[in-house]
Amino acid sequence: MSNISIKCQKCRYELASSETSTILDCHEKPIKDTSRVTYSCNKNVMENNWYLSSTALPDWINNYVEEGDWQKGKLICPNCNLRVGSFDFVSGMKCQCKQFLLPQIHLVKSKVDIYFR
Numbered sequence: 001m002s003n004i005s006i007k008c009q010k011c012r013y014e015l016a017s018s019e020t021s022t023i024l025d026c027h028e029k030p031i032k033d034t035s036r037v038t039y040s041c042n043k044n045v046m047e048n049n050w051y052l053s054s055t056a057l058p059d060w061i062n063n064y065v066e067e068g069d070w071q072k073g074k075l076i077c078p079n080c081n082l083r084v085g086s087f088d089f090v091s092g093m094k095c096q097c098k099q100f101l102l103p104q105i106h107l108v109k110s111k112v113d114i115y116f117r
């Protein structure tokens with residue numbers, strides 16, 4: 001099984017990795033490798049986010065979520081202050097195919113780089 005690392009696009013700080021977090025697609029399936037290219041439930045629409053399981057979070061995300069009272073808020077890179085994502089435990093947004101609730105914590109693909117080692 002490959003290790004996945006998500007880094008801030010601006011400063012290369014490691015925001016999350018598969019060693020400490022579970023990185024999910026929009027249907028809460030763990031992402032394991034690059035074999036599924038889009039990780040989107042709608043083949044015609046590119047998914048904009050990577051999702052993280054809320055059961056095991058990196059410390060810096062956990063701090064934001066606790067400060068935000070497990071409601072909603074922004075995730076800012078702890079190293080360079082770039083906004084890299086957000087969390088929302090309130091709205092219960094659904095994915096494109098409307099079959100699943102989106103995982104509550106996400107990192108925006110355009111703000112981060114993902115590496116499969």
Ligand SMILES: [Zn+2]
Nearest residue numbers: 008011077080
């Ligand atoms: Zn950064």
Ligand SMILES: [Zn+2]
Nearest residue numbers: 041095096097
């Ligand atoms: Zn879907």
